[in-house]
Amino acid sequence: MSIENKPELIFPFMNHQNLKKKNPGKNLSRRSFLGTTATAAAAFTIIPRYVMGGPGYTAPSDLINVAGIGVGSQGGGDIQQICTPDVPIARPQRNSNGTPMTQEQIAARQARMAEMKQQNPAQGGAPGQGAQGAPGQGRQPDPNSPVQMGAATGGKAINLANIYAICDVDPEYSGHIIKGYPKAKVYTDWREMLDKEKSIDAVVIGTPDHNHAPIAAAFMRAGKHIYVEKPMAKTIVECRKLAEIAKETNVVTQMGNQGHATEGTRKTVEWIQAGVIGPVKEVWLSTNRPMGFWPQGDMKRPAGVTPPQSLNYDVWIGPAPNKPYNPDTLHFYWRGLWDYGTGAMGDMGAHIFDAPIWALNLGMPTKIQATSSPYSTDYMPLCELVTYEFPARGEMPAVKVMWCDGGLRPPRPDVLESGRAMRDATYYGEKGIIAHGSHGAMPELIPANKDFKGPDAWLPRTGNIFEDWIGAIKNGKKSSNDFSISSKLTEIMLLTNIAVKNQRSNVTLEYDAANMKITNFPDANNLFHYEYRNGWSL
Numbered sequence: 001m002s003i004e005n006k007p008e009l010i011f012p013f014m015n016h017q018n019l020k021k022k023n024p025g026k027n028l029s030r031r032s033f034l035g036t037t038a039t040a041a042a043a044f045t046i047i048p049r050y051v052m053g054g055p056g057y058t059a060p061s062d063l064i065n066v067a068g069i070g071v072g073s074q075g076g077g078d079i080q081q082i083c084t085p086d087v088p089i090a091r092p093q094r095n096s097n098g099t100p101m102t103q104e105q106i107a108a109r110q111a112r113m114a115e116m117k118q119q120n121p122a123q124g125g126a127p128g129q130g131a132q133g134a135p136g137q138g139r140q141p142d143p144n145s146p147v148q149m150g151a152a153t154g155g156k157a158i159n160l161a162n163i164y165a166i167c168d169v170d171p172e173y174s175g176h177i178i179k180g181y182p183k184a185k186v187y188t189d190w191r192e193m194l195d196k197e198k199s200i201d202a203v204v205i206g207t208p209d210h211n212h213a214p215i216a217a218a219f220m221r222a223g224k225h226i227y228v229e230k231p232m233a234k235t236i237v238e239c240r241k242l243a244e245i246a247k248e249t250n251v252v253t254q255m256g257n258q259g260h261a262t263e264g265t266r267k268t269v270e271w272i273q274a275g276v277i278g279p280v281k282e283v284w285l286s287t288n289r290p291m292g293f294w295p296q297g298d299m300k301r302p303a304g305v306t307p308p309q310s311l312n313y314d315v316w317i318g319p320a321p322n323k324p325y326n327p328d329t330l331h332f333y334w335r336g337l338w339d340y341g342t343g344a345m346g347d348m349g350a351h352i353f354d355a356p357i358w359a360l361n362l363g364m365p366t367k368i369q370a371t372s373s374p375y376s377t378d379y380m381p382l383c384e385l386v387t388y389e390f391p392a393r394g395e396m397p398a399v400k401v402m403w404c405d406g407g408l409r410p411p412r413p414d415v416l417e418s419g420r421a422m423r424d425a426t427y428y429g430e431k432g433i434i435a436h437g438s439h440g441a442m443p444e445l446i447p448a449n450k451d452f453k454g455p456d457a458w459l460p461r462t463g464n465i466f467e468d469w470i471g472a473i474k475n476g477k478k479s480s481n482d483f484s485i486s487s488k489l490t491e492i493m494l495l496t497n498i499a500v501k502n503q504r505s506n507v508t509l510e511y512d513a514a515n516m517k518i519t520n521f522p523d524a525n526n527l528f529h530y531e532y533r534n535g536w537s538l
Contacts, residue, residue, distance in 0.1 A: 063159070064161045064201040064473060066161045066164060066200075066202045066203065067165040067167060067204070068165075069193075069203055069205050070206040070207030071177045071178075071206060072098075072174035072177065072331070075206015075229065076174065076176075078204050079163055079181075081158060082160045082466050083159055083161055083181075084158045085177075085181055086183065089177060089180040097327045098330060098332075160466060160470040164184060164197070166181060166185070167187040169312040169315045170316075171186060171310060190218075194219060201224065202225035203226060208335075208340050208341065209334075209341050211318040212228050212233050213233040216232070220245045220251050220253075223249060224251065225252040226254070227253075227466075228253075228255055228256065230346070230486075231255075232486050232487065232490045234341075234494075235494065236528045238529070239487045239491050239494065241538055242487065243483045246483040247484070252477075253479065253482045253486075254469040254479040254481055254482060255481055255489075255490070257465070257481055257489070258439060259351050259355070259438070261462050261465045264442050265354065266440075267443050269358050269359040270454070271434060271454060272427060276431075276434065276454070276455065277427065278429040279397050280428065281398065282400050282428040283399060283401045283426065283427050284401075284425070285426075286352075286404045286409055286422070287348040288405070289406070290380075290405070291407040293332070293347075294333045295333060295336055296336035296380045297373065297382040298374035298375055298381075300376065300378060301337070302326040303324070303326065304323070304326055305326055305327075307325040317533065319532035321533060336379050338497075343381075343384075343405075343497060344380075345386075345494075346494075346497075348405070351439045353492065354440070355436065356425060356427070357488070360399055361393050364390075364492065364511060365495065365511060366391055367508050367509065368496075369509065370503045372500050381406070382406045383404070383405055384404065384496070387400060388402075403496065409422050413433055415446055415447045425437075425440075434446070462480050468481075495509075497527070498528070501524075501527060502521060502523070505523075
């Protein structure tokens with residue numbers, strides 16, 4: 001499959017200068033904007049909806065209808081951030097492959113978590129460093145940190161929208177979520193739901209990576225607003241096509257990169273763009289994924305077995321190659337297989353790479369190279385080291401970004417205090433070093449500086465990523481992380497796997513982003529997309 005190259009799909013990130021620009025006016029429609037700011041001039045007069053816009057009009061104060069697609073795990077947590085369940089949800093104790101945990105396994109997991117907590121204690125914090133400072137001090141919870149699955153409400157009811165429908169290929173696996181929303185209509189095939197449920201205004205897509213793009217494309221073409229979990233797509237062609245469709249249909253889009261809305265990410269952007277550490281020429285990023293989370297490495301796909309009757313396996317496979325079912329290739333474990341997932345970078349890259357791209361106003365890299373542990377035709381490698389080279393941007397110098405995963409950690413800077421752990425992102429500037437955790441959490445200086453106050457905040461603060469998305473739908477605005485932004489982040493992430501798969505060719509890949517092409521090794525361009533299974537399209 002091929003699409004027309006569209007360089008305009010690569011959008012610059014928001015920075016201090018272009019915040020001053022005004023957004024052009026846009027026409028309003030129910031599907032693109034479920035409200036209008038024009039009525040604000042009515043001196044807060046309450047006007048009946050039939051007077052304002054007829055029977056099809058939805059006022060900003062009305063709840064929109066949201067459908068969740070793929071809710072057994074992260075997607076179920078997502079819809080709980082939009083609307084508190086009518087019935088309290090108890091998350092089942094399950095293994096990562098979806099099988100129920102035994103009492104022995106539950107006890108072993110609890111012991112393992114306690115051991116990990118002892119091995120990785122929270123780093124201390126001192127005033128004036130954002131949230132962390134002198135080693136050994138306790139860290140207070142960050143009120144802006146992203147809320148993960150299982151911690152949906154924190155005791156406060158959420159009612160951003162109405163959960164109108166739920167679609168999951170395995171209603172038994174996702175049954176705990178379905179029970180939480182007894183009024184929602186239930187489907188196992190998203191295509192049937194799209195065909196029948198015309199009252200849906202927006203969808204939350206929490207399926208495995210390989211199904212993101214076909215679902216998002218179909219619902220956008222139907223005029224539905226989209227929230228899709230990271231990464232927004234599995235291939236670069238899909239990324240660009242989704243950004244193109246979003247622009248054509250004018251729907252509100254959001255990728256599930258919770259850290260983009262946090263205080264820590266905005267502080268990082270402000271500190272770096274204010275010159276706190278001077279020009280940045282090197283960044284190190286890291287994650288322990290997939291180590292201890294899901295299998296990857298030089299291994300074979302497990303033998304096929306009969307799928308459970310509750311599973312619509314054909315829809316789960318979607319556009320991917322038709323291969324036999326095994327529980328160890330579904331649920332959490334699909335992340336490590338080339339057919340379905342995007343590996344450690346796809347799982348954590350959006351949370352860690354986002355802040356550097358924003359803070360440094362990075363475009364596309366011009367060079368990428370990778371080295372990794374062994375891998376197979378079925379599974380990605382257990383650990384990787386990838387280098388990206390970004391050209392200069394205006395007064396900002398060229399930047400080299402290094403990514404490592406699988407438990408590998410970057411080299412420690414000489415000025416990092418003894419006993420103080422490395423963070424997930426470290427920026428090396430001419431005048432100092434900044435580090436922060438995943439999701440942009442708690443930026444800090446290296447070495448600690450208790451007198452540091454930081455520049456005044458200048459970026460706008462939004463609510464969490466769900467409040468931002470629903471608010472954008474109701475008020476006729478773009479979300480903070482819409483596809484014009486998240487497509488670029490995702491494209492950079494997906495270049496990682498292309499570099500990994502071509503490392504044995506012993507060449508540093510040179511990337512022409514404007515033409516979506518590796519210029520010095522044509523074979524690498526075959527990995528920008530794959531042939532969909534018969535009956536599936538983008």
